[in-house]
Amino acid sequence: MEYLDLSPYAYTASPLPMTSVGWLGSEHGVQGGTGSPLTEAELRTLRAASRRVCNVMLGFHPCEFCEAVEGNGEYRYYLPGGRTFAAPAMIVHYAERHGYRPPREFLDGLPEAVRPAWDGRAESLREVLLDGAAGLEWRAEAAVDLAQWNDRRAFDALRQAVADAELADCAGDEIGRSLAAFAGRDYAAGLDRDGLPPSVRFGVADAARNDALTLVRRRG
Ligand SMILES: [Zn+2]
Incomplete structure (x- = not known):
């Protein structure tokens, strides 16, 4: 295109x-x-x-x-x-x-x-992510993009989205990668990884694997 x-x-x-x-x-x-x-x-x-x-x-x-x-x-x-x-x-x-x-x-x-401040766009994406009536593709995109905001509201929305079985089925790995982006933040410390659905757990692990690879490449 x-x-x-x-x-x-x-x-x-x-x-x-x-x-x-x-x-x-x-x-x-x-x-x-x-x-x-x-x-x-x-x-x-x-x-x-x-x-x-x-x-x-x-x-x-x-x-x-x-x-x-x-x-x-x-x-x-x-x-x-x-x-x-x-x-x-x-x-x-x-x-x-x-x-x-x-x-x-x-x-x-x-x-x-690189680090946008929370604004109306973030709020719209949060609403799309949590809107059970919105299309799954939009919700999956919102799950990816919300991780750009280093903000508790994004993290909380992603955590809430995990409970939506239909969304987790289709975009669980992306939700997991996004949750992983908040690693190290105080508000993300209570995340129970073992309690996450398998697809979300996969995304969290995949993000960690990619981070490790990036580090190896930078050192190499
Ligand atoms: Zn070219």
């Missing part, structure tokens, strides 16, 4: 309005040109803000410039001021390998998107 940078996100229905960034393809090429690639520091910020993909069921999409496939799904960036950006997982590849420079308004807000 190819969309112009800063166009309204329209790939799938979504509970929050979002702006497209990094949906590159052969029709428009590397949008903005390749004359000023990101600096190392800017790349580090982009990687730090590109944490967990959601919407992974959408399938793999190879790079239209070099055929590489580096992950599928989407990243969501909650910038200060209420603007939310959605990018394909390949955005990091485009920046690293093809000199892609995302628009300035995206780059400027990225450092603060």
Whole structure:
């Protein structure tokens, strides 16, 4: 899928309005040109803000410039001021390998998107997650993205969501990965891992495994 940078996100229905960034393809090429690639520091910020993909069921999409496939799904960036950006997982590849420079308004807000402050978007995602009448795909996405907020309200909502058997069946692993993101916080200390449903436990363990792998890679 190819969309112009800063166009309204329209790939799938979504509970929050979002702006497209990094949906590159052969029709428009590397949008903005390749004359000023990101600096190392800017790349580090982009990687730090590109944490967990959601919407992974959408399938793999190879790079239209070099055929590489580096992950599928989407990243969501909650910038200060209420603007939310959605990018394909390949955005990091485009920046690293093809000199892609995302628009300035995206780059400027990225450092603060690494740890967004609780706001109306977080509140909306919390409501979607806990709304038994909402679609399971939206609820699964909310479970992924709520972990971006380092806030007790996100943790409590995820804990509450565990009790929803239908949701745990379809997105238990994502809920588990999100719960694991709060490890070390005082309010998360009482989490009874052994009492979690198996799919949620799997997600918690999987997150720990990935963290260990990342550490090994950084040391290696
Ligand atoms: Zn490529």
